[in-house]
Amino acid sequence: MKLTYAPFELILKHRFTIAKFSRTSTPLMLVQIEHEGQKGYGEASMVPYLGESTQTATEFLQKVEVNRFSFPFNYGEIMAYLDSLASGNPAVKAAIDIALHDLEGKLMHKPCWQLLGSQPGHMPLTSITLGIDTPEVVIQKAKEAAGMKVIKVKLSGEADKMLIETVRSVTNVPLYVDANQGWTGLEKSLDMVYWLHEQGVQLIEQPFAKTDSDSNAWLTQRSPIPIIGDEAVQRLPDVERAKGIYHGINLKLMKSAGMYEAKLMIDKARELDLKVLIGCMSETSCATLAAAALAPQCNWADLDGPLLTSNNPYATPLIQNGKWVLTNEPGLGLQPSVA
Secondary structure, three states: OEEEEEEEEEEEEEEEEOOOOEEEEEEEEEEEEEEOOEEEEEEEEOOHHHOOOHHHHHHHHOOOOHHHOOOOOOHHHHHHHHHHHOOOOHHHHHHHHHHHHHHHHHHHOOEHHHHOOOOHHHOOOEEEEEOOOOHHHHHHHHHHOOOOOEEEEEOOOOOHHHHHHHHHOOOOOOEEEEOOOOOOOHHHHHHHHHHHHHOOEEEEEOOOOOOOHHHHHHHHHHOOOOEEEOOOOOOHHHHHHHEOOEOEEEEEHHHHOOHHHHHHHHHHHHHOOOEEEEEOOOOOHHHHHHHHOOHHHOOEEOOOHHHOEOOOOEOOOOEEOOEEOOOOOOEOOOOEOOO
């Protein structure tokens, strides 16, 4: 079994701004694991504010002994081994996990969605995200999103109504919003929730700081819109802690350390009667297809990575009527770029 990897700078079509951070590109680590003539592909998307980088990913991957892995893969043992090498580093761990799932599918001649027990007919709509920007740029982004059935708007606690009104000036599609921990003030926030409800908003991600469980729970108890934990929910133990604080969780492979633990998190959320939004960082088609393989098991999807980038090294997967299309290709179904 052979592991290779290379850094890649993913360029965004527009500057991407959220409540506390802004960027025009995202560093990735593209990973390949080869076994018996087949190659599995994975990626780590390392948004800078979460602490991973090309350097940390390289240092981690240099420790990984892939010859410890044997097919069929025991993902529980593999994840325990990866966690033993270093704490944290979920994105680069996800890269290995995704590559192994892709490889497993190819070796078994089955698509990943089938290996994970998904039903393609249950694929939810995916949203496309608009970062915080001037009204003119927000309008441009909204027009570029024409044809998508759901739009997600980043909020910050400042000028939020203006952002929503700007989007509403050009489209009436349902909206998701993400405050990225940017809100303050309980009553003010509850008033905003009811106003957003009137604007057709269907969910709100992480209104208050992830450490402020009391405020998040207070709003959840009173909100007519599902309140979703995002930054507060990283890996499996966080799902149980989300019960009673949020209506649901935002699952991302770059937080969960990959597809194996993501599936466990979905199952645990169902057990606890929590809803699930499957989201993404800035990602290529590789990680998008990995998440899409699990998306039919979730209530909502926010998998827009290939739609927001200008140098995706792979072909963009097929999207129809606002939903990613799962194929019967083995593994992830990842295809080379046609450019």
